[in-house]
Amino acid sequence: MSSYIDQKAVAALFHGQVANSLKTLLENHEISPVAIEPFINTIHDSFSLALSSIYSPNMASHVPRRSSKKTNYGAEDLETYTVDSPTPRADDGFTWRKYGQKKIKASPHHRCYYRCNAKHQNCRAKKQVQKIEDSPPMYRATYLGKHDCKAPASVVNDDTDGSKMIKLDQVVSEPVMPQLATIDHQAIAMEDQTTDHIMNQDCDINDFVVDVDEDQFWASPYHPFSPGNFVFFDYNPFHG
DNA sequence: TGTATTTGACCCGC
DNA sequence: GCGGGTCAAATACA
Numbered sequence: 001m002s003s004y005i006d007q008k009a010v011a012a013l014f015h016g017q018v019a020n021s022l023k024t025l026l027e028n029h030e031i032s033p034v035a036i037e038p039f040i041n042t043i044h045d046s047f048s049l050a051l052s053s054i055y056s057p058n059m060a061s062h063v064p065r066r067s068s069k070k071t072n073y074g075a076e077d078l079e080t081y082t083v084d085s086p087t088p089r090a091d092d093g094f095t096w097r098k099y100g101q102k103k104i105k106a107s108p109h110h111r112c113y114y115r116c117n118a119k120h121q122n123c124r125a126k127k128q129v130q131k132i133e134d135s136p137p138m139y140r141a142t143y144l145g146k147h148d149c150k151a152p153a154s155v156v157n158d159d160t161d162g163s164k165m166i167k168l169d170q171v172v173s174e175p176v177m178p179q180l181a182t183i184d185h186q187a188i189a190m191e192d193q194t195t196d197h198i199m200n201q202d203c204d205i206n207d208f209v210v211d212v213d214e215d216q217f218w219a220s221p222y223h224p225f226s227p228g229n230f231v232f233f234d235y236n237p238f239h240g
Numbered sequence: 241t242g243t244a245t246t247t248g249a250c251c252c253g254c
Numbered sequence: 255g256c257g258g259g260t261c262a263a264a265t266a267c268a
Contacts (some may be wrong), residue, residue, distance in 0.1 A: 098245060100260060113259070117244090128259090246265070254256090 082142045084132070096127055104130065 096114035104111045109131040116123040128142040 097243095099262095101246070102258065102260095105257060111258085115260095126259095242268095244265100244267080247263095248261105249263100250261075251259085253258090 080142055080144045082140055084138055084140050086137055086139070094125070107132070 095117040097117035098112060098114050100113035101110050102113070107130060111128055111130040114127040114129065116125040116127075124145050126144040128144070130140050130142075132138050132140045
């Protein structure tokens with residue numbers, strides 16, 4: 001458990017290395033103060049996420065846990081995990097279709113039910129979103145089951161120095177791949193709390209960490225400043 | 241007109 | 255019976 005926490009914190013800190021890009025842009029006078037804001041938000045949120053990963057009592061919520069209730073109407077034994085976020089984000093890389101909303105007794109807020117809306121793909125993944133705090137606003141998304149559909153992002157190999165590159169199929173305003181990391185054989189979703197801020201400011205920065213052949217890294221396409229370019233933050237705590 | 245959302249009813253486990 | 259999850263008709267919207 002602590003291993004996962006450390007890795008998540010490290011991952012978030014690596015994410016904060018977007019500061020390097022900001023530094024370069026500032027040195028070259030390439031961007032305006034307005035354009036800087038997404039970077040600042042990214043850096044700020046990355047460190048906040050890192051700290052929360054270490055200290056937050058909610059960190060246990062990121063651990064995959066079995067659903068205690070056996071409803072789901074014939075669904076298989078689903079592995080679930082939860083992600084807390086200050087925004088009720090829906091753009092987590094998949095298209096979700098809302099199919100229900102329920103008032104929960106134990107909470108003053110409604111719980112919303114979504115299922116994967118992948119076209120022509122019989123995906124049975126589901127998602128529940130519920131507001132768990134008012135101030136500051138905090139939402140908890142519970143993901144149930146695995147996606148049978150193809151994620152809207154693809155992984156391609158890069159010939160250079162063994163790096164692997166994430167290529168988004170969608171660009172601005174399209175959903176962002178959720179940050180799925182597999183650590184110790186546990187599926188863990190790492191919420192990118194920064195993406196919403198950035199997306200809301202019409203800045204196309206999509207960041208995610210993936211696990212490919214046990215090598216983890218950040219890939220950050222920095223549109224519109226350097227369209228088509230990806231910045232890699234090699235991250236591999238195992239190979240230190 | 242097709243698609244997504246809303247919402248009350250129904251189903252199921254405890 | 256209660257509470258949570260799902261269904262499906264009605265409604266909204268592009």
